[in-house]
Amino acid sequence: xxxxxxxxxxxxxxxxxxxxxxxxxxxxxxxxxxxxxxxxxxxxxxxxxxxxxxxxxxxxxxxxxxxxxxxxxxxxxxxxxxxxxxxxxxxxxxxxxxxxxxxxxxxxxxxxxxxxxxxxxxxxxxxxxxxxxxxxxxxxxxxxxxxxxxxxxxxxxxxxxxxxxxxxxxxxxxxxxxxxxxxxxxxxxxxxxxxxxxxxxxxxxxxxxxxxxxxxxxxxxxxxxxxxxxxxxxxxxxxxxxxxxxxxxxxxxxxxxxxxxxxxxxxxxxxxxxxxxxxxxxxxxxxxxxxxxxxxxxxxxxxxxxxxxxxxxxxxx
Amino acid sequence: xxxxxxxxxxxxxxxxxxxxxxxxxxxxxxxxxxxxxxxxxxxxxxxxxxxxxxxxxxxxxxxxxxxxxxx
Numbered sequence: 001x002x003x004x005x006x007x008x009x010x011x012x013x014x015x016x017x018x019x020x021x022x023x024x025x026x027x028x029x030x031x032x033x034x035x036x037x038x039x040x041x042x043x044x045x046x047x048x049x050x051x052x053x054x055x056x057x058x059x060x061x062x063x064x065x066x067x068x069x070x071x072x073x074x075x076x077x078x079x080x081x082x083x084x085x086x087x088x089x090x091x092x093x094x095x096x097x098x099x100x101x102x103x104x105x106x107x108x109x110x111x112x113x114x115x116x117x118x119x120x121x122x123x124x125x126x127x128x129x130x131x132x133x134x135x136x137x138x139x140x141x142x143x144x145x146x147x148x149x150x151x152x153x154x155x156x157x158x159x160x161x162x163x164x165x166x167x168x169x170x171x172x173x174x175x176x177x178x179x180x181x182x183x184x185x186x187x188x189x190x191x192x193x194x195x196x197x198x199x200x201x202x203x204x205x206x207x208x209x210x211x212x213x214x215x216x217x218x219x220x221x222x223x224x225x226x227x228x229x230x231x232x233x234x235x236x237x238x239x240x241x242x243x244x245x246x247x248x249x250x251x252x253x254x255x256x257x258x259x260x261x262x263x264x265x266x267x268x269x270x271x272x273x274x275x276x277x278x279x280x281x282x283x284x285x286x287x288x289x290x291x292x293x294x295x296x297x298x299x300x301x302x303x304x305x306x307x308x309x310x311x312x313x314x315x316x317x
Numbered sequence: 318x319x320x321x322x323x324x325x326x327x328x329x330x331x332x333x334x335x336x337x338x339x340x341x342x343x344x345x346x347x348x349x350x351x352x353x354x355x356x357x358x359x360x361x362x363x364x365x366x367x368x369x370x371x372x373x374x375x376x377x378x379x380x381x382x383x384x385x386x387x388x
Contacts, residue, residue, distance in 0.1 A: 001361040011359040012352075020361060057379060166378070213377040214352055214359060231380025240378050244349035 048157035056093030059162030082120025085229025151198035
């Protein structure tokens with residue numbers, strides 16, 4: 001297959017766009033498209049300061065690389081979760097994120113959850129009822145809190161994550177199966193900021209996962225190839241596999257699913273009451289971050305419980 | 318007359334001369350979920366498999382964190 005632009009051997013074929021490109025033209029095309037989406041969805045401007053949440057994986061490092069190449073003011077945030085999984089998962093992820101930043105002279109903030117909160121994510125999950133069998137719940141809760149805290153304290157205008165179209169389509173699929181209208185109403189390329197809540201943006205939300213992976217490979221980005229050990233068997237992965245089967249039979253199905261959803265949302269498919277959730281938020285009495293119920297937020301309640309149980313165990317021992 | 322497809326720690330033996338895509342479908346591997354590479358270079362899945370070669374498949378699916386929609 002030949003590159004549509006120059007006729008050289010193609011490195012990637014995007015069936016949904018009927019577009020094959022060689023290495024060089026792909027490495028130009030993807031940032032150009034990212035720039036287009038940043039403008040189209042009014043994510044941020046070149047004058048604004050962006051915080052990129054990096055995990056050491058392909059999507060977030062590709063995003064940081066693209067924003068840097070495009071000339072945006074983008075710093076990184078790595079959250080050390082303390083996940084080992086027999087492969088030193090968090091340590092390896094952190095090493096790659098730090099090497100990436102050092103190699104490009106970029107600023108990376110590292111927050112180690114165990115240092116700051118007193119326990120790793122797997123320890124916290126084992127000490128609380130929240131997600132006892134899997135730490136994904138306490139992990140998501142903690143990441144959201146830390147990301148927002150660092151973005152707010154650092155004066156960042158937007159928090160960018162590496163979510164790709166497969167992530168978005170799988171989330172959309174899951175929320176549609178359960179008609180979770182509140183989540184559907186908030187899903188999109190931009191989640192506007194509110195008092196105390198950073199604006200969240202997803203500049204890669206229209207690229208297939210294989211496209212962000214191809215970009216990372218072609219750019220020579222050293223990303224962590226292993227999946228989070230706790231993601232094995234995750235529902236989101238099952239949904240991605242289902243959607244990929246659909247995509248294989250009908251190229252463009254995933255993109256169409258997501259874009260049709262955004263269009264339906266734009267036309268008012270969701271009642272305003274479900275969209276306006278941030279207006280009903282209150283500051284947490286402990287940390288000050290916005291929460292939907294009066295008193296302490298779920299992050300503070302969860303981690304207070306973790307620390308209390310940890311202290312009990314140490315006393316007993 | 319065969320070639321090998323390697324995905325993580327698994328190696329699959331397939332006839333050479335067929336396209337990468339046909340080989341993936343025959344093996345039950347979703348073509349959307351991998352990127353085929355030949356000697357470290359990305360190739361498109363219409364490439365024909367050559368006798369004796371090893372095509373390394375890079376898995377691209379990761380467990381996305383959908384939790385950012387929550388307040």
